[in-house]
Amino acid sequence: MNDTLEIKREAQxxxxxxxxxxxxxxxxxxxxxxxxxxxxxxxxxxxKPEEADRLVWNEYCINSLAxxxxxxKYPEKKIGICVRGCDSRAVNRLVNDKQIERENLFLIGxxxxxxxxxxxxxxxxxxxxxxxxxxxxPVEENTEEKASAERFREIEEFEKMSPDERYEFWxxxxxxxxxxxxxxxxCPACSCKECxxxxxxxxxxxxxxxxxxxQVYGLTRAYHVGDRCIECxxxxxxxxxxxxxxxxxxxxxKDINDLFGNYECGVESERAPVLGEYDLTDxxxxx
Amino acid sequence: MxxxxxxxxxxxxFTCNWCTYTGADLAGLNRMKYPENVHLVxxxxxxxxxxxxxxxxxxxxxxxxxxCGCHPGDCHYATGNYFTRRRFMLMKRLLExxxxxxxxxxxxxxxxxxxxxxxxxxxxxxxxxxxxxxxxKFQEKWYQEGGPENE
Numbered sequence: 001m002n003d004t005l006e007i008k009r010e011a012q013x014x015x016x017x018x019x020x021x022x023x024x025x026x027x028x029x030x031x032x033x034x035x036x037x038x039x040x041x042x043x044x045x046x047x048k049p050e051e052a053d054r055l056v057w058n059e060y061c062i063n064s065l066a067x068x069x070x071x072x073k074y075p076e077k078k079i080g081i082c083v084r085g086c087d088s089r090a091v092n093r094l095v096n097d098k099q100i101e102r103e104n105l106f107l108i109g110x111x112x113x114x115x116x117x118x119x120x121x122x123x124x125x126x127x128x129x130x131x132x133x134x135x136x137x138p139v140e141e142n143t144e145e146k147a148s149a150e151r152f153r154e155i156e157e158f159e160k161m162s163p164d165e166r167y168e169f170w171x172x173x174x175x176x177x178x179x180x181x182x183x184x185x186x187c188p189a190c191s192c193k194e195c196x197x198x199x200x201x202x203x204x205x206x207x208x209x210x211x212x213x214x215q216v217y218g219l220t221r222a223y224h225v226g227d228r229c230i231e232c233x234x235x236x237x238x239x240x241x242x243x244x245x246x247x248x249x250x251x252x253x254k255d256i257n258d259l260f261g262n263y264e265c266g267v268e269s270e271r272a273p274v275l276g277e278y279d280l281t282d283x284x285x286x287x
Numbered sequence: 288m289x290x291x292x293x294x295x296x297x298x299x300x301f302t303c304n305w306c307t308y309t310g311a312d313l314a315g316l317n318r319m320k321y322p323e324n325v326h327l328v329x330x331x332x333x334x335x336x337x338x339x340x341x342x343x344x345x346x347x348x349x350x351x352x353x354x355c356g357c358h359p360g361d362c363h364y365a366t367g368n369y370f371t372r373r374r375f376m377l378m379k380r381l382l383e384x385x386x387x388x389x390x391x392x393x394x395x396x397x398x399x400x401x402x403x404x405x406x407x408x409x410x411x412x413x414x415x416x417x418x419x420x421x422x423x424k425f426q427e428k429w430y431q432e433g434g435p436e437n438e
Contacts, residue, residue: 158384159384163383163386163387163388164386165386166384166385166386167385167386167387167424168386170385170386203343210427212346212425212426212427213346213427215342215346215385215425216339216342216343216346216425219342219381219382219385220338220339220342222381223338223339223377223378223381226377226381227377248381248384248385251380251381251384252377252381255376255377255380255381256377259376259377260373274373275370275373275374275377278366278369278370278372278373279369280359280360280369282369282372282373282376283376284359284372285376286372286375286376286393286394286395286396287395287396
């Protein structure tokens with residue numbers, strides 16, 4: 001990471017944030033702030049101009065911020081959000097899902113050259129795809145070859161295992177799951193007000209914490225978000241038990257790419273999810 | 288898992304009211320015999336079938352699950368089975384990815400006049416599942432009884 005450039009970007013971010021708060025363009029700005037730990041940042045809500053200096057920008061800014069806008073659906077003034085590439089796709093996701101209005105948001109684009117996060121390696125969109133103001137110059141994107149090679153590499157390797165091995169792998173993973181639903185709470189594609197997993201009627205989601213119920217939860221979650229996943233990797237990051245959750249959703253994305261053509265969610269501002277539409281010329285394998 | 292004595296495969300088939308269920312009805316009218324292991328669940332349309340039903344069926348002890356509907360283009364609701372097609376193409380692959388045998392979950396198009404196809408499909412699928420043996424994957428009961436230690 002080019003440090004001087006990033007420090008300059010941080011100063012620019014603070015200056016822009018102060019200006020936006022002073023002239024009342026935005027009601028508050030969601031960004032990243034310091035914590036007690038040097039190598040951690042936490043989401044920061046800056047509502048006053050003098051708070052703008054508490055915003056930070058470094059390689060530890062890994063929290064996804066877009067979903068916080070869901071808690072304030074009818075804001076008095078615009079909500080300012082710092083968006084990296086993945087956050088901007090999350091914004092697109094939420095706008096596509098009719099969860100938030102684009103007009104209610106003021107997006108501060110932060111070109112991001114990768115954070116201390118394993119998903120950043122094969123990132124295909126380092127620069128925000130949608131923004132109102134861009135801080136500094138855009139950074140160089142990964143080459144298409146690198147991004148596409150990295151994207152499904154793990155999945156392809158996993159598919160080479162035998163069915164029983166695969167089952168064993170996932171069964172062991174779901175044994176660990178404590179069903180805290182952190183993966184659901186952080187996911188920009190999981191925006192239902194009432195999640196099926198919170199229902200108490202019989203037949204939705206069993207509340208026993210055992211392997212069978214966790215498997216049903218895991219697969220259902222993967223299927224629910226599979227065609228809308230923006231590959232930000234937040235689910236894996238927040239999982240306290242370290243389950244490789246992205247491998248399920250990425251498998252869905254890989255199949256969608258194989259079956260229905262190139263598909264990347266959240267890149268275009270208007271696109272129906274794959275499972276919400278159909279094509280007469282789809283492959284028919286259920287004769 | 289040791290195969291219990293007189294084990295019979297349990298197969299659940301979600302059948303669309305307008306085509307496959309009518310086809311099954313026609314098979315009955317024509318006195319065609321199909322294996323009694325197949326239990327039909329009538330649904331208004333094959334797109335009514337939530338992929339979660341499949342997971343739940345495996346969890347509650349089914350050895351095989353089928354989804355049957357009208358041929359694409361013949362849906363009573365015009366477009367329902369186009370959604371089914373996309374949905375279950377992905378679901379099938381996701382299940383396989385998680386280690387379920389591809390033959391345990393199948394989808395078929397059977398129209399209201401295809402009584403013989405209905406009989407043949409059900410006979411064939413039952414034979415396949417019988418060969419595979421009881422399903423222990425995703426099963427609740429199997430875990431409650433001790434899981435892998437049973438083997």
